[in-house]
Amino acid sequence: MKKVTINSVASHAGVSKKTVSRVLNNEPNVSAATREKVLAVFKELDYTPNPIARGLAQNRSFIIGCLYDNPSKSYITRVQTGALEACKENNYNLLIHPCEFRGEALINNIEQLLQTSRLDGIVLTPPFGDFAELASFLKSKKIPYARVASALLQDDSISVRSNDEQGAFEITEHLINLGHKSIAFIKGHPDHSATQQRFKGYRRSLASHGIEFDERLVEEGNFSYHSGVDSARSILDLSPRPTAVFASNDYMAAAVLKLATQRQLKVPDDISIAGFDNAPIARHIWPGLTTIAQPVEEMTKQAVTQLISHIAQPQEQPYQVTLESRLITRESTSAIK
Amino acid sequence: MKKVTINSVASHAGVSKKTVSRVLNNEPNVSAATREKVLAVFKELDYTPNPIARGLAQNRSFIIGCLYDNPSKSYITRVQTGALEACKENNYNLLIHPCEFRGEALINNIEQLLQTSRLDGIVLTPPFGDFAELASFLKSKKIPYARVASALLQDDSISVRSNDEQGAFEITEHLINLGHKSIAFIKGHPDHSATQQRFKGYRRSLASHGIEFDERLVEEGNFSYHSGVDSARSILDLSPRPTAVFASNDYMAAAVLKLATQRQLKVPDDISIAGFDNAPIARHIWPGLTTIAQPVEEMTKQAVTQLISHIAQPQEQPYQVTLESRLITRESTSAIK
DNA sequence: TGACATTATGACACCGGTGTCAGGAATTTA
DNA sequence: TAAATTCCTGACACCGGTGTCATAATGTCA
Numbered sequence: 001m002k003k004v005t006i007n008s009v010a011s012h013a014g015v016s017k018k019t020v021s022r023v024l025n026n027e028p029n030v031s032a033a034t035r036e037k038v039l040a041v042f043k044e045l046d047y048t049p050n051p052i053a054r055g056l057a058q059n060r061s062f063i064i065g066c067l068y069d070n071p072s073k074s075y076i077t078r079v080q081t082g083a084l085e086a087c088k089e090n091n092y093n094l095l096i097h098p099c100e101f102r103g104e105a106l107i108n109n110i111e112q113l114l115q116t117s118r119l120d121g122i123v124l125t126p127p128f129g130d131f132a133e134l135a136s137f138l139k140s141k142k143i144p145y146a147r148v149a150s151a152l153l154q155d156d157s158i159s160v161r162s163n164d165e166q167g168a169f170e171i172t173e174h175l176i177n178l179g180h181k182s183i184a185f186i187k188g189h190p191d192h193s194a195t196q197q198r199f200k201g202y203r204r205s206l207a208s209h210g211i212e213f214d215e216r217l218v219e220e221g222n223f224s225y226h227s228g229v230d231s232a233r234s235i236l237d238l239s240p241r242p243t244a245v246f247a248s249n250d251y252m253a254a255a256v257l258k259l260a261t262q263r264q265l266k267v268p269d270d271i272s273i274a275g276f277d278n279a280p281i282a283r284h285i286w287p288g289l290t291t292i293a294q295p296v297e298e299m300t301k302q303a304v305t306q307l308i309s310h311i312a313q314p315q316e317q318p319y320q321v322t323l324e325s326r327l328i329t330r331e332s333t334s335a336i337k
Numbered sequence: 338m339k340k341v342t343i344n345s346v347a348s349h350a351g352v353s354k355k356t357v358s359r360v361l362n363n364e365p366n367v368s369a370a371t372r373e374k375v376l377a378v379f380k381e382l383d384y385t386p387n388p389i390a391r392g393l394a395q396n397r398s399f400i401i402g403c404l405y406d407n408p409s410k411s412y413i414t415r416v417q418t419g420a421l422e423a424c425k426e427n428n429y430n431l432l433i434h435p436c437e438f439r440g441e442a443l444i445n446n447i448e449q450l451l452q453t454s455r456l457d458g459i460v461l462t463p464p465f466g467d468f469a470e471l472a473s474f475l476k477s478k479k480i481p482y483a484r485v486a487s488a489l490l491q492d493d494s495i496s497v498r499s500n501d502e503q504g505a506f507e508i509t510e511h512l513i514n515l516g517h518k519s520i521a522f523i524k525g526h527p528d529h530s531a532t533q534q535r536f537k538g539y540r541r542s543l544a545s546h547g548i549e550f551d552e553r554l555v556e557e558g559n560f561s562y563h564s565g566v567d568s569a570r571s572i573l574d575l576s577p578r579p580t581a582v583f584a585s586n587d588y589m590a591a592a593v594l595k596l597a598t599q600r601q602l603k604v605p606d607d608i609s610i611a612g613f614d615n616a617p618i619a620r621h622i623w624p625g626l627t628t629i630a631q632p633v634e635e636m637t638k639q640a641v642t643q644l645i646s647h648i649a650q651p652q653e654q655p656y657q658v659t660l661e662s663r664l665i666t667r668e669s670t671s672a673i674k
Numbered sequence: 675t676g677a678c679a680t681t682a683t684g685a686c687a688c689c690g691g692t693g694t695c696a697g698g699a700a701t702t703t704a
Numbered sequence: 705t706a707a708a709t710t711c712c713t714g715a716c717a718c719c720g721g722t723g724t725c726a727t728a729a730t731g732t733c734a
Contacts, residue, residue, distance in 0.1 A: 003690095005689090005690055005691085006690060006691060007690075007691095015713080015714085016713065016714040016715075017690085017691080017692095017714090018692080018693090018713075018714060018715085018716095019712085019713060019714075020691095021691070021692060021693095022712095022713090024691090025692085028711090029710095029711060029712055029713085030711095030712070030713085031711085031712065031713090034712080034713085048452035048453065049690080049691070050393075050455065050689085050690055050691070051453060051454065051455065051691095052389055052392045052393050052398060052455055052689090052690080052691090053393050053689070053690030053691040053692090053719095054690080054691055054692075055389045055691090055719095056387075056389045056390050056393050056689085056690080056691070056692090056718095056719050056720065056721085057690080057691045057692040057693080057718080057719055058691085058692065058693095058719085059719070061389060063430075073410050073411045073413075073414040073617065074410045074411075076410075076414055077410040077413055077414060080433060081435070084433070084435065091453060093400075093432050093453075093454055094432065094433060095430050095431065095432065096417060096421065096431060096433060098418070098421065115385035116385065116388060116428060116430075117388065117430055118387065118388065118389055225617070225621055251621070254621050254622070255621070257623075258621065258622060258623040261623045262623055280410065280562070281618060281621060284562055284588070284591050284592070284595065284618060284622075285591070285595060285621075285622050286594075286595040286596075286598045286599055340720095342719090342720055342721085343720060343721060344720075344721095352683080352684085353683065353684045353685075354684090354720085354721080354722095355683075355684060355685085355686095355722080355723090356682085356683060356684075357721095358721070358722060358723095359682095359683090361721090362722085365681090366680095366681060366682055366683080367681095367682070367683085368681085368682060368683090371682080371683085386720080386721070387719085387720055387721070388721095389719090389720080389721090390689095390719070390720030390721035390722090391720080391721050391722075392689095392721090393688095393689050393690065393691085393719085393720080393721070393722090394688080394689055394720080394721045394722040394723080395689085395721085395722065395723095396689070
């Protein structure tokens, strides 16, 4: 079984390799008869073009890179799933590149990545989408990129996000409507734009009900489970204890739940807990977490799809979309007694 | 800023491109003086070889594919982490390829993958490592592969695993030593070789203590949280109720815990629960799950490292290694009252 | 110091595609 | 029906590396 290349197809079909290339790329100026003949040989020889050779000729790799630095494994896999769907549909492949967000080394790290892999484009997942230096670096290198779940910017970048502020507003409304007035809040990682957004939504809801904002109820987390434990400790030690806790993601909410349970508190009877993201853990624990579901896969899929079409046709308009999130109520929140 | 290629380096250094290539690949037969000169130009021009061109010339892609079909997102990310470490050290990149294990389509799917990405090698994660047809297909295509966490085979494949049978034995011993005699068992997915191994370890421990095996205590799961819920229901409905449950992974164990808690059972006072894998959820819930920790990252890293060196030097011996797992006791198991 | 082995280097083809351009065939227009 | 236009097609260079082989330079030994 020897290799089938464009040359073997060409000689088999009795045409030049250029003509085969034309058929391959659906270029015009090929007679119907010739096209048929070549296509038949494709089938007969079971030919698939070599993407590496194609890449060399066109200076493309047909690979998209996915950057992330996120403690939530479920979030990462959701991002990957969405990105993979888009790649599959466009015959691209996905290269994953976890790397540390902080530090001087980041830009060097990315530069190295670009030099060794010749990516055609990059998806920036939180918090990378909000890092202006990185964006301008990529621009200077002429590497197309797309931002997922990052802040809305008035620029020409591809960006797909969901409305974190609104989601946080709705879940706080849900708690307030259940009668809660003393609602603690655990912030996310300061590098993530979602952190500010969710905090804003929380405050907007309080304000719209005339509930005074109390900063003693606010803890600084960083989206990790561990930070949730620390924050939970401070919150549960408060006196009077808040009747509800809204954590900026489900891992931190799960940490609050664990600590509360350890302390013999009944959830939601003694304290209501709400999270954000609808991570798997939200339904794997008892009581299940009330949370906000975001279409992470869909966001990433759209972003990558746009990125790929931008690579093919760079003159397009910026694609900036905000998708809907939705409230999911489970057992961890209930009306105040 | 125009592109730096081997040609620009060559003309800059006043040597032929072949000599540059020799320096690049640390080939012999280059005088020290020439080598120095070329290396200096590398630095001066900030040259990095184009992996695509190199790939075309050598018919390699410098990409390893990672196959998986696993409901556990944390397992997937651990596998990815290990694989990425090995890739990084060897200037390889990782392509992820989730796909359905079942069905005729699998081989076609993989064939397609190989044709469109020209992978240099493939890591087979559970359950793919145990699928003989796939292994022989890859052999026929001459694609090197490595098996992670799969059954021990008397063949020449690269394989890194941990001892599932022994792990299951130890955790069952732990329960028995706590005084449990009626220990329910939830099996994993039948396609995974670990499923049989863990079951074997469970039975060996029972037998070694003269506890009669009771198949009414055994439920068929499939490693998913959902299957754990179903199994838990059957187990908790048994009368007399077993005093302990050993689930073949932590997700199913978490499901048992959730259902037990919903039913007002105290864990571990009323029933002890043990899992397997030391997934994040094992420590994110209360009570934390007693479980078996396996070095998944390390297994995958070793497998990929071996795979890459095998690609470079195909004449090596089969590399078959079994790594140690270890028991982690948390709050979900306690002595029988 | 001459014969021979070894080392260093470059010319050139090649990997498998795509881009450019020239020229013949087919079609349209006058 | 001749001229002008458009459509097809292939020759050839090129993308940026590596492999082969010939030859020049150097080293070794008698």
